[in-house]
Amino acid sequence: MTATNAPPHDAHPKRRLRLPTPTELRFVEERRVGHLATASESGAPAVVPVCYALVEHGGEPAIVSALDEKPKNMPDAELGRVRHILARPEVALVVDDYTEDWRRLAWVRLRGRAGLVSSGEEGHAEAVSALRAKYPQYAGMAIEARPLIRITHLAAASWRGDGATSFEAEGEPVRPGDLASLVSGRRSVRAFTDRPVPRNFVEQAIAAAGWAPSPHGRQPWRFAVVEAANRRAALAEAMAATWREQLTLDGQGEEIVRIRLEKSRQRLHQAPILIVPCLYLADLDVYPDSDRQAAETTMAIQSLGAAIQNLLLTLYAAGLDAGWMCAPLFCPDVVREALGLAPALTPHALLPVGYAAKDPVRRGRRPLEDLIVSWE
Secondary structure: OOOOOOOOOOOOOOOOOEOOOHHHHHHHHHOOOEEEEEEOOOOOEEEEEEOOEEEEEOOEEEEEEEOOOOOOOOOHHHOHHHHHHHHOOEEEEEEEEOOOOHHHOEEEEEEEEEEEEOOOOOOHHHHHHHHHHHOHHHHHOOHHHOOEEEEEEEEEEEEEOOOOOOOOEOOEOOOOOOHHHHHHHOOEOOOEOOOOOOHHHHHHHHHHHOOOOOHHHOOOEEEEEEOOHHHHHHHHHHHHHHHHHHHHHOOOOHHHHHHHHHHHHHHHHHOOEEEEEEEEOOOOOOOOOHHHHHHHHHHHHHHHHHHHHHHHHHHHHOOOEEOOEOHHHHOHHHHHHHHOOOOOEEEOOEEEEEOEOOOOOOOOOOOHHHHOOOOO
16 A cells, blocks of 8 residues: 555645544544445445444554455455555545434544555554454454455544533543634643553644744754653653752752652653753854844744744644643753753753643633733
8 A cells, every 4th residue: 555644635625634633533442333435446435334443553543444254255355445445545434423412413534544454464463453352243253364454644524513522531621623712721730641642643743833933944942752651760860859959949848848859750750741842052043242142042942932832732632731841941961861862952841741630720810901011
């Protein structure tokens, strides 16, 4: 199968498909039957109900479906969906909830590129295990010896009625799509579940950071992603001495220092992903006078904040949460050494990322009239 790294786009000229959110993926994962849409080489459409499982392939979500045994023992190559996929790999899978109360209707449509995976190929055994775990009926079928369909490069669209709760699971809120609601809804989270964070959601957020304004368009920032548990633990231990020193300088008692230090460590151990935004000044303009050079650096730091905000909002829109820890500002050399970063990178923040274990207590915001000091 020939694949492209770009997700497919909706044919509607005003609407672009996007990466599926965690809530959409969970909705798909929990349903039992989907409808697979394919097209023949001439473009004739076909739809067939299928059993499927959600798996990970190449660090991204993928859909797999078995070519199970047929009553007529039809060769796999003669199945309509197989012939269609070989001719035109672009497919769609629709998963839905229907009820007579139309307020509770919901559906998710995934588009992607399909291909056949033969027994023995990479990912085949894992797909068979996932399918058998979801459908006990496959235990009596020799699907491990047959090809299966795998759909990758997923892009999503979804809809839910006003009364539907299908996209809400385990207390996770449905994130609104409008910018104003995302901006006001984003929150700083300190406690996370151990649920893994899909790599593509992190990549999507960092890509969004890349669109932030920056001096001369130089993008003077880079991001280190810390996922492995041993690296998160090593970073926490490396920073512990600095944390302790700073808390002691604040005049905190020994017991309070111990408690606060342990809480900071837990955040780094508990969050599935840590993102370390770093200032990178190597590509900036160089001036002969110190004042303009200092201003250039200030512009870079300002743009780093804009990039981080893009990243945080994108994570929140995908159903994830994050916090913002400023600790690396006080020990950049320690963080750089612990993560093996290049000397040109200056760590400025630490963003724990994951799924919130509980809703944080949010601080109030100043009223608009307090924020505007002059308007003439």
